Amino acid sequence: MKKGEATRRRIVAQAAGLLNTQGYRGTPVSEIMRVTGLRKGGIYRHFDSRTTLTLEAFEHAVAAKRERFRRALAGRATATEALLAILNLFREEDSHDEVFRGGCPIMNLAIESDDADPKLRAAARKAMTELVGAFEHLIARGIRDGEFPKGDARTRARVMVASLEGGVMLSNLFKDWAPMENVLAHLESHVRNEFR
């Protein structure tokens, strides 16, 4: 890897943590300079705009979550097992820590951009569509395989994602795991009861 490319990746990784806690839109460039130890020119040599850097930092954060989902799903034989594995993922130490420091990058970018920044909102929509789609896909498989009763898989997926995101928000706000645990227990029982 060339030195320029290594620096670029380091900036993206450091900005990812910073922007997800301090705000994708609200964090001043001076903070990115402080965290990376670079001058403004040293940062913008690698990115044609602040928006480009923001979008890459966001994608970096989402990619880490995507990879963790992928690993949790490997080898799950049934849709029920797969959904429970995804829910249980939130109990892992890494996820636990992330809830308290930053929370969900997709929700964070959504809240900051929904009424304020169409470019960032498009990125949040794309990532959220993928997240809801992952749940929908598993639920649809469970319906096809006769694990869950017939019904609209997207509706069930939206309810699951809404509850999880709300749980992350409450637990991060209060720095208290209890709301998230309550949501997880509720959803697990919902899945085990076949969404009835």
Place this chain on the structure above:
Amino acid sequence: MKKGEATRRRIVAQAAGLLNTQGYRGTPVSEIMRVTGLRKGGIYRHFDSRTTLTLEAFEHAVAAKRERFRRALAGRATATEALLAILNLFREEDSHDEVFRGGCPIMNLAIESDDADPKLRAAARKAMTELVGAFEHLIARGIRDGEFPKGDARTRARVMVASLEGGVMLSNLFKDWAPMENVLAHLESHVRNEFR
């Protein structure tokens, strides 16, 4: 009302809408100046700091929601009726519009402040505690009156609030009412089935 007090109230009301869409922390003072038509000095004559103005604008937004809750609850004989009235409140035209423009001020301030600003976070915590408490109070009444089975009212309240906030977030992100409607239908059925 003295002229100074009237101006102060107008700034708070105008800032409330602006900050809830553009960000409580991220909105530059220049935007508050544009929306109010005042110079910086004209704004800060009335507020000793940007934080004071932000907190008053937030409290203005929360007070409007509190009043709407109060009206929806008036005359409801049972806890079930009261909870369904609160859920149905989200279908009113005003709430519907608010979901698409700004969303929930408490969630917005929570997401912006949870890892970044302890003073604003304290205000978000206070308002969220009140919101969860309102649900908890109704659910506890329903348990006492034998409408709902015994169980932890706070747990049930947290799950309801998490789902609602997540639904608001999804609907505002996609400017699509469907996720919110899915969440409302799910929670209504949950209340009607006595949280079983």
